[in-house]
Amino acid sequence: ENVLTQSPGTLSLSPGERATLSCRASQSVSGNYLAWYQQKPGQAPRLLIYGASSRATGFPDRFSGSGSGTDFTLTISRLEPEDFAVYYCQRYDSAPQTFGQGTRLEIK
Amino acid sequence: EVRLVESGGGLVQPGGSLKVSCAASGFTFSASAVHWVRQASGKGLEWVGRIRSKSNSYATAYAESVQGRFTISRDDSKNTAYLQMNSLETEDTAVYYCSRHGAVAGLGGLDVWGQGTTVTVSS
Numbered sequence: 001e002n003v004l005t006q007s008p009g010t011l012s013l014s015p016g017e018r019a020t021l022s023c024r025a026s027q028s029v030s031g032n033y034l035a036w037y038q039q040k041p042g043q044a045p046r047l048l049i050y051g052a053s054s055r056a057t058g059f060p061d062r063f064s065g066s067g068s069g070t071d072f073t074l075t076i077s078r079l080e081p082e083d084f085a086v087y088y089c090q091r092y093d094s095a096p097q098t099f100g101q102g103t104r105l106e107i108k
Numbered sequence: 109e110v111r112l113v114e115s116g117g118g119l120v121q122p123g124g125s126l127k128v129s130c131a132a133s134g135f136t137f138s139a140s141a142v143h144w145v146r147q148a149s150g151k152g153l154e155w156v157g158r159i160r161s162k163s164n165s166y167a168t169a170y171a172e173s174v175q176g177r178f179t180i181s182r183d184d185s186k187n188t189a190y191l192q193m194n195s196l197e198t199e200d201t202a203v204y205y206c207s208r209h210g211a212v213a214g215l216g217g218l219d220v221w222g223q224g225t226t227v228t229v230s231s
Binding site: 033035037039044045046047049050051054056086088090092095096097098099100101102 | 143145152153154155157158169170171172205209210215216217218219221222223224
């Protein structure tokens with residue numbers, strides 16, 4: 001079974017700080033077909049990172065993705081107030097294209 | 109404008125059926141894979157399934173939790189995808205989103221999402 005485990009479950013930080021979110025796969029992700037999404041309350045998710053490290057349209061360069069194989073990281077270099085949200089990783093190399101359980105990034 | 113709009117959600121009794129739709133506009137729908145993702149209230153995202161394009165034989169795949177109960181289809185002449193849900197259980201209560209696979213735009217992941225439609229399974 002393809003399982004993605006995100007950590008931490010909740011991350012409490014202040015604006016201006018650096019955020020590091022982890023996504024670990026139970027089986028290696030082929031081709032680095034790993035995406036990250038941002039979701040704010042009452043809204044649909046929004047594609048943030050694809051191919052493990054390519055930033056989607058509309059997101060600033062303070063967002064970056066890295067990793068390969070089974071370990072992936074989303075980094076937000078300097079948090080802005082609008083960055084506080086829930087972040088999900090998803091593998092899309094093969095079905096089922098599972099999501100991680102999410103990391104809630106909250107204001108400290 | 110690239111857009112997906114879901115419709116057809118509602119209240120259904122356990123064991124019942126419901127079909128929700130996803131209408132696309134602003135892009136070449138026929139060339140796109142369409143995915144369904146659901147989210148129970150206060151919970152995370154759960155991938156439900158997907159249907160590929162005609163050039164990929166309209167291949168479908170489903171999450172284990174819905175396999176055999178849910179069916180995804182599409183009508184490219186109407187730019188619409190469908191999610192037929194049978195033998196519904198209370199655990200299927202969620203907001204259902206349709207989304208486009210980004211490959212059609214040279215991206216990966218799900219790059220366009222609808223606003224979601226709410227399905228409630230309750231007696």
